[in-house]
């Protein structure tokens with residue numbers, strides 16, 4: 035088993051040796067993930083939890099939803115959420131021209147809004163309510179995961195266990211209802227295929243039809259669509275909010291980079307809303323986001339069973355990044371990702387690596403670039419004296435005491 039620890043210090047997790055033998059002898063020979071605690075299944079049993087052939091099939095079905103042209107079609111949804119964030123902050127700075135706020139708090143709302151709109155399109159208000167239930171569920175599940183594991187204890191009707199089970203039922207019932215209605219609306223031509231759920235249902239249907247011609251029946255059953263909808267929230271909301279929050283913190287600490295990024299945005303987009311094409315030209319903004327992902331990766335650790343000893347490659351390793359590995363130097367990425375570390379080894383993998391690389395990485399980069407570009411167009415920002423720098427890993431790398439920022443209207 036190997037630990038790919040990206041962020042700070044590694045911890046050791048010991049797994050059952052018999053189980054390990056079983057997984058290592060997996061005939062597919064693919065790199066395997068260790069099993070998860072049963073509680074985690076309450077969060078989602080979607081793509082990220084599947085292994086072997088099931089994973090291969092599901093990944094193939096879902097991938098089209100994240101292709102560039104589909105993401106381009108979601109630009110209006112990304113823009114709507116960005117405009118709401120900017121308007122919210124404009125109101126807060128309106129009376130004095132500046133204000134102090136916890137950017138992390140508002141950015142969490144923003145990324146929840148983005149994922150609801152892009153996942154559910156016109157049903158986004160209902161989707162958002164379901165995601166709010168998932169938020170409550172994730173807090174309760176993390177409490178359980180962090181306490182001592184007693185097999186079967188999760189079935190004892192304690193107050194927390196009952197709430198977890200009830201939440202699960204409510205989330206599943208609501209999601210199934212939403213999926214059923216979306217399917218009917220798509221079939222009757224009353225809904226367009228421009229959100230993640232619509233694309234997922236369409237890909238699944240096309241795949242079923244193709245397989246029926248080959249006398250096979252595959253496609254995606256409603257239970258699996260439900261699990262994937264749950265996963266969109268868990269995989270895409272918190273990770274993205276961490277990236278944008280750390281970027282604001284780091285740019286507040288490094289005002290010269292904040293200014294360089296603003297100049298670039300104003301040169302490419304002026305004061306207009308950034309277009310999808312504009313985002314591809316934001317070179318400095320992209321370099322900054324990569325350097326933030328190197329120093330503050332939202333997912334700090336990846337664990338895999340491997341067939342042979344594997345060397346750890348980490349984002350802060352001086353061997354790959356040089357003596358200034360701990361410093362914020364976006365210029366490292368001026369030649370792109372492939373040339374970034376010494377000997378061009380794979381030393382930068384905030385989105386994972388290989389076949390299981392994050393399926394939503396382009397989605398996340400579009401979201402972060404668009405939001406950052408619009409924030410830079412409308413505000414300058416500095417750290418508040420009340421900000422305390424304390425990166426903390428719960429499931430993702432979070433600013434433990436929040437991100438207190440002073441915003442100035444531009």
Ligand code: HEM
Nearest residue numbers: 081082269270273274277332384385386390392393394398
């Ligand atoms: C800055 C934002 C993000 C970061 C840093 C990130 C990081 C990662 C990483 C490291 C993995 C691999 C985990 C592992 O294999 O153990 C992963 C997988 C995944 N991510 Fe992301 N992610 C981000 C945003 C998103 C978004 C926005 C979505 C969807 C809307 C998403 C969906 C997924 C899915 C479905 C997987 C599982 C892929 C598979 O197992 O085949 N992620 N992500």
